[in-house]
Every structure is written in structure tokens, then in C-alpha cells.
Amino acid sequence: MLKIDNLSCQKGYNLLFKHLSFEINSGDILRITGTNGSGKTSLLKILAGLNVQEQGGVFLDNHAVKSEIYQKEIFYLGHLSVLSGELSALENLEFLTGLNKSTNQVQLIKALSNIGLKGYEDEYCAKLSAGEKRRVILAGLFISNAKVWLLDEPFTALDSNGVAIIEHRINKHCEQGGLCLFTTHQSSALLNQKVLAL
Numbered sequence: 797m798l799k800i801d802n803l804s805c806q807k808g809y810n811l812l813f814k815h816l817s818f819e820i821n822s823g824d825i826l827r828i829t830g831t832n833g834s835g836k837t838s839l840l841k842i843l844a845g846l847n848v849q850e851q852g853g854v855f856l857d858n859h860a861v862k863s864e865i866y867q868k869e870i871f872y873l874g875h876l877s878v879l880s881g882e883l884s885a886l887e888n889l890e891f892l893t894g895l896n897k898s899t900n901q902v903q904l905i906k907a908l909s910n911i912g913l914k915g916y917e918d919e920y921c922a923k924l925s926a927g928e929k930r931r932v933i934l935a936g937l938f939i940s941n942a943k944v945w946l947l948d949e950p951f952t953a954l955d956s957n958g959v960a961i962i963e964h965r966i967n968k969h970c971e972q973g974g975l976c977l978f979t980t981h982q983s984s985a986l987l988n989q990k991v992l993a994l
């Protein structure tokens with residue numbers, strides 16, 4: 797269970813949210829909604845341990861956000877690309893999944909193929925389109941062992957086929973006991989999603 801307890805977040809003079817408390821259980825899909833600047837990215841970054849909250853706590857099965865156990869269980873997909881343009885798609889994926897020693901190269905190549913990047917393994921990421929770069933990162937998400945997926949605008953730059961793939965994978969991940977929190981300004985066909993409005 798992911799527990800958010802009495803969270804407050806201030807940016808400059810702007811109080812984005814306060815006394816925010818909720819719980820997400822295995823199998824839950826939570827869509828975080830709100831206008832531009834309402835604090836969706838700030839909240840996801842706090843849940844990823846990348847931003848520090850003003851007040852309150854974040855726990856996964858009683859493990860605090862900065863703990864090693866918590867950090868091993870999350871995958872954060874942010875706005876900015878974490879890919880190096882000077883490395884190939886496969887090399888970037890190796891780097892992204894570097895902490896997961898159980899993943900071998902055959903699995904990485906299969907993950908790229910599954911996301912529509914068969915034949916792109918040795919292509920430098922600098923040469924890939926925005927949607928193709930996004931797919932390389934999503935390949936990393938799909939083969940990660942992370943239980944909690946924190947996805948900030950996961951559909952950005954993806955075509956309709958890419959959106960369908962990620963929606964299918966989110967549903968499958970949560971059916972198998974995972975958790976997913978995501979933001980989007982697009983409509984989404986995800987099943988049984990709960991909504992948190994900021």
C-alpha cells in the first residue's frame with residue numbers, strides 16, 4: 797500500500813496543496829488531474845523522492861520514501877528525456893535497467909521489439925523521433941521489476957498505437973498487483989481508474 801500522509805507542497809509563494817492524504821492499494825490506477833501549474837508533477841516528484849515536501853510523509857508498506865526498499869519499488873517517468881543521444885537505443889536501455897541485474901540483452905532486445913522498435917537497437921538516440929525516444933524509456937519501464945509506476949504525461953509524443961500499448965501494459969501491471977499513478981491532459985481508456993483532482 798502506498799500511503800500519502802498529510803502532505804503539503806509550496807513553491808515560492810505558491811502553496812500547491814496542503815493536508816493531502818490518501819492511500820493507493822495493489823491493483824489501483826490513480827489518475828491525477830488538474831490545470832497547468834496545479835502541482836501534478838510536483839506531487840509525482842515527491843512520491844519519487846526527487847522533491848522534498850514541506851510537511852507530511854510518503855510510505856510504501858511502511859517504508860519511507862527515501863528508503864532503499866521504497867526506491868527499489870518505484871519507476872518514475874518524467875517529462876525530460878533521460879536518454880543519451882550519443883548512445884544507441886539498446887545501450888540506453890542497458891543503462892536504464894542497469895540496477896536490475898537479472899535482465900539480459902536478449903530480454904532488452906525483446907522489450908524494444910515489443911514496443912515497436914525492432915531494428916532500432918543500434919540506432920543512436922539522437923536520431924530517434926520524440927515518440928521513439930519515449931518508447932525506449934517505456935521499454936525500460938515494462939521490464940523493470942518496479943511495483944509502483946509514477947508516470948508524468950506518459951502518452952506525450954506517442955501515436956495511437958503507442959497509447960494503446962501503454963494503456964494495455966498499465967492495466968496488465970495493475971491486474972497483477974502493481975500500482976500506477978499517472979497524469980495526463982488527454983482522455984484515457986484505462987479501466988477502473990480512480991481520480992485525484994489537484
Ligand SMILES: Nc1ncnc2c1ncn2[C@@H]1O[C@H](COP(=O)(O)OP(=O)(O)OP(=O)(O)O)[C@@H](O)[C@H]1O
Nearest residue numbers: 807808810812830831832833834835836837838839
Ligand atoms: N523549482 C521550482 N521553483 C519555483 N516554482 C516552481 C518550481 N517547480 C515548479 N514550480 C511551480 O509550481 C507550480 C506547479 O508546477 P507543476 O509542474 O507541479 O504543475 P503541473 O500541474 O504538473 O503542471 P502542467 O499541467 O503544466 O504540467 C507551477 O506554478 C510552477 O511554476
